[in-house]
Amino acid sequence: MASEKVxxxxxxxxxxxxxxxxxxGNEGANASSLLLEFVDWYLDGNRLRGKESASPTPDNLDEVIDARIAALLDDRGLTAEAMKERLQESTAYLAHGLNDVVRELxxxxxxxEQELGKAKAR
Incomplete structure (x- = not known):
């Protein structure tokens, strides 16, 4: 049955x-193969964004970015608040490590400087 095509x-x-x-053709494909790939991609749950979000302008850039981030988070089952918490945790972790490096330096x-001071005193 799988070999039957419409x-x-x-x-x-x-x-x-x-x-x-x-x-x-310029990409080494043909129209039919690209359309079949699109059908598979779409059936896997992917969706096209509207033309507005596909072509941001300076006036709508913030909204476009926010919408794309929200869609990506939603695709992964995350909320903006959960992601914000993760980012804050990561930032705190990195800041702690950076503070340790600065202290060592x-x-x-x-x-x-002490060695230089001793060398100058000699």
Missing amino acids: LATFRIDPEKWEQFKNAA REKIEAV
């Missing part, structure tokens, strides 16, 4: 169809 047809502007076929600088 011929699907749809209407499209002839110039647009030629452009699509040429673009597919200060100690080394002080030791070098």
